[in-house]
Amino acid sequence: MSTTITRKAWGTAHGEDVFLFTLRNSAGAFVEITNYGATLVSVNVPDRNSTPGNVIIGFPDLDGYLHDTCYIGSTIGRYANRISNAGFDLNGRTYELEANDGVNTNHGGASDFNSKIFGFEINDEELVMVLHSNDGDGGFPGNLSLRVTYTWSDLNALNIHYKAVSDKDTFANFTNHAYFNLSNGGLDILDHQLEINAGKIVDAGDDYIPTGKIIPAAVLFDNTRLGDKIAIKAGRPKGINAYYILNNNAPFAAKLTHPTSGRTLTVTTSYPGMFCYTGDYLNSQYLNTNSRTCQPFEGLCLECQYYPDSMNRPEFPLALLPKHHVYDEFINLKFGLMSVK
Template sequence: MAVNTTTRLWGQHNGHNVYLFKIENESGAYVELTNYGAAIVSVVVPDRLQHFENVVVGFPDLNGYLTDSCYIGSTIGRYANRISRVKFQLEGETFHLDANEGKNSNHAGKSGFNYRVFTAEAFDNGVMMTLTSPDGDGGYPGKLELMVIYTWSNDNELLINYKATTDKATIANFTNHAYFNLSAFKSKIYNHKLTLLSDSIVDLHEDYTPSGAIIPAGQKAFNNNKLGDKFNIDENHVEGLNLFYIINRGAGENGLIYAALLTDEASGRALRVYTDYPGVFLYTGDYLSSTTPIHTGQGAKPFDALCLECQHYPDSINHPDFPQAVLRAGDVYNQSILYKFGTI
């Protein structure tokens, strides 16, 4: 049996139809997506005993996404992560953005693509979602045309491909903000084990903006370590991790570099992450919350799940020594993320 996609109307937002797409493979594993925020709603995959359960934070109805403030499962754009001091210069012109995190812009502020209804078209094993962002949208220059293509395979591989063009020079950095819990939320993420194929991180200030330095990962490196062992934990507070890891250039799959391995020994599930982005931002869900129940029937709580956000360097436009994420007229943005679900 081939992979099959079904579509149903899920609701409306600002006069636009919002759909729920289900892409199921021959084993019965499936993903659900919505064109609101081009978001991942669920990923239902087997454990070592072939029990099929959902392993991402998501909402059972559209209202959860309309009230969400944690970017749950969403496509992030125009620029993922922080832009310091809500401004940048490009080709001699200064552009001012939305401030939504103190004096900085995070995930493009209130103009973020997580709030947008994409045009969507289903095909046999996936969904193509498109969005036009006008010149000046959120302060960013250029009319941007974005295409997000999701495909799901019989090998339980979720591939996300981002393609974009612009009519004038701009900056662009798209990612997905899925929160993963491979235990299917039977426990928090403290006992998940993580390997990151990275020896270096971007040094960050307390507000998570880069200092400009690249430093050894040191004690923040992950080589099959339990997440909880890397947290600062005292009686009243748990401090997780918000760090950009620079991926080692090494072996990969389908032209993508192997970036991360996440495992849960209790269920036997594993997630391998491949990408052609230069780094992955590890966010351990310190501030995860929701005002409406997620699939578990409960509200989301800190450390229920973690994000592995493959992306360009944060605030790169304000750090000339960083690899840049400038998209110019005539060029095509083309980046991919592959989530490969399996067992250990």
């Protein structure tokens, strides 16, 4: 690789300095990341005509992220997705968490990592975001240290590597919450095509809390146009909000394609599943001179992660991080072009 990493001042939050980092490869394609929430701000890659464009939703300045309520591009922790009744039992003790989704916890509650200021290291061609979360943050046990390492290759592949350790048994589940839109400016993702290597999902109720059942996926994605999978219920579009259990030994977890631009995104991961969210409730506001509000279905989330609510569902693989053990997972986002037929 021959990636260069630069940074510039991007404002302050919570009395701390915030920076915007640019990782640029030898072809000129680049990604931008801020230490506010260890957030992915932009991914700039060419289309079939070699025209560069940003393929995720992001804000042009820090204010957008300070006011965001949709976790746009951010690192999620301590536990991605939902935890029923905002609590769990561990080692004979009941832990009460922050309820921020009715009576449930979503994405770690109000102490979620999306609003934390991360420390950082630049190690040759790696950008490392570091965060210490105190014992009791959000109700979770253990002093937890997290390192999120970003690398950007000459092949336009962004690798996100999570490593963490805690001094107490705890539950941990980290992911990135980017909203993808490969069209660079298109107002929705309905003309994108999606393939997910999964045949089963975690069954969930209307509140998105798992029932404990593993069921065949009612919506299968096999290079399927997303707009064809958006149903109309109670007079409004209803998209996909489901945890897909990835097939073992599949060559990739998911592939997103935009036929008009020719851009593709291939996702590989060490996680056992992926939460597919079509942005049904997307409503964060762009705070710039062309102020407008992000619209539903403007971006698609492909959140690689452990099973939701696993600590309260003995049927699921347990996302326990034993004390002094190392959490070690990755998400790889490879941006490319459709093959010419």
